[in-house]
Amino acid sequence: MTMGDLSDIVNAATAVFKILDSNETEAMGKLASALPRGVDPMATDGNWTRVTTPLLTAVTWKARFPTFRDDDVIRLGVIWTYGGSVGGKGRFIKDAEAYVTVEHISSTFNVDVTVRFAETGTPIGPEPVAMLTGTFNVRRSRTLLGVLPSQFFGFKILGDGSGEMSQL
Amino acid sequence: MSSDDSWTETPASDEATGDPQSTDSTDTSGQTDTSGQTDTSGQTDTSGQTDTSGQTDTSGQTDTSGQTDTSGTTDSTDSASTESPTTDDQLADAGDPEVDLSQASLGTLSPEAVAVNDFDTSWADGVA
Numbered sequence: 001m002t003m004g005d006l007s008d009i010v011n012a013a014t015a016v017f018k019i020l021d022s023n024e025t026e027a028m029g030k031l032a033s034a035l036p037r038g039v040d041p042m043a044t045d046g047n048w049t050r051v052t053t054p055l056l057t058a059v060t061w062k063a064r065f066p067t068f069r070d071d072d073v074i075r076l077g078v079i080w081t082y083g084g085s086v087g088g089k090g091r092f093i094k095d096a097e098a099y100v101t102v103e104h105i106s107s108t109f110n111v112d113v114t115v116r117f118a119e120t121g122t123p124i125g126p127e128p129v130a131m132l133t134g135t136f137n138v139r140r141s142r143t144l145l146g147v148l149p150s151q152f153f154g155f156k157i158l159g160d161g162s163g164e165m166s167q168l
Numbered sequence: 169m170s171s172d173d174s175w176t177e178t179p180a181s182d183e184a185t186g187d188p189q190s191t192d193s194t195d196t197s198g199q200t201d202t203s204g205q206t207d208t209s210g211q212t213d214t215s216g217q218t219d220t221s222g223q224t225d226t227s228g229q230t231d232t233s234g235q236t237d238t239s240g241t242t243d244s245t246d247s248a249s250t251e252s253p254t255t256d257d258q259l260a261d262a263g264d265p266e267v268d269l270s271q272a273s274l275g276t277l278s279p280e281a282v283a284v285n286d287f288d289t290s291w292a293d294g295v296a
Contacts, residue, residue: 016291053271053274055273056272057267057269058267058271059265059267059268060265060266061265061266114292116288118288122281122284124278125278125280129278129281131284133284133286133287133288135287135288137289150292151267152287152292154287156277156281156284158277158281160275161274161275162274162276162281163273163275163277164272164273164274164277165272165273166269167267167269168289
C-alpha cells in the first residue's frame with residue numbers, strides 16, 4: 001500500500017445522528033472511523049488503544065432565579081480508539097462515538113443534540129496520523145416560545161490519542 | 169381607628185379640674201395600660217383614657233380624641249412588597265449558555281492539526 005493510499009482517509013459513518021432527542025439520550029447508530037479507503041478495521045494492525053478520558057464539554061443554561069429552578073446542564077462527549085496501523089504504517093481511528101449526558105433539563109424545555117462526523121479524515125504529517133473532525137448542533141426549545149438559536153461545537157480527534165473540542 | 173356610634177365621649181380628668189391640658193410628652197392621666205401591647209408610634213397619648221382593645225397601634229398618629237377604642241380592630245398597615253418572580257420568569261435564562269471547555273482537550277495537537285478549521289455545520293437542518 002502506498003503512502004498515497006494511506007492518506008486517502010474516509011469515515012464510514014457519515015449520517016447525522018440525533019444523540020439527544022427531546023431530552024432523551026440515544027446512541028449513535030454506527031460508530032465513526034478514519035481509515036484508509038477500502039480498509040476494514042479487522043484488517044488493521046498496530047496497537048489499538050481506547051482513550052481513557054473522553055473529550056468533554058459542559059453546556060450550562062443558568063437559571064435566572066436559582067431559588068426556584070436548577071441550572072440546565074448537559075455534557076457533550078467524544079470517545080474513540082486510536083493508534084492502529086495498516087501494514088505497520090500510519091495511526092488511524094476507529095469506534096469513534098459522540099454522546100450526551102444530561103445532568104438536568106427543566107420540564108418546560110426540550111434539548112436536541114445532533115452530531116455528524118466528517119466524511120473524510122485529514123492526514124497529519126508524513127506518517128500519517130489520521131485526524132477526523134465533527135460537529136455538534138445543540139438546539140434548545142421552549143414549550144411555548146419555540147426553538148432558540150443553535151449552539152455549534154466542533155471537535156478534532158487524532159490517531160495519536162490527542163484531540164480537542166471548541167465552541168464554533 | 170374605628171369611629172362607630174358606640175363610642176362614648178368621656179371627659180378627660182383635666183377638664184373636671186379646670187387644670188390646663190397637659191401637652192408635653194408625659195402621660196399624666198394616672199391611668200394604667202393593661203393592653204399588654206406595645207405602642208410603637210413614638211407619639212404621646214394625652215387622652216387619659218385606657219386602651220383596652222388589645223391591639224397595637226402602628227399608625228404613628230396621635231390619638232387626642234379622649235375616646236376609648238374598644239372596637240378590637242387593627243389599623244391597617246402597609247404590607248411590605250413580597251413580589252415573587254412569575255412562573256415565566258423563573259424558567260427564563262439569562263442569555264447564552266455557559267460553556268466549560270476545561271475537559272475538552274487531550275494531549276497536544278500538532279500545528280498542522282491546529283490549523284485545520286473546516287468544521288462543517290451545513291448539515292444542521294437534517295437529522296437522520
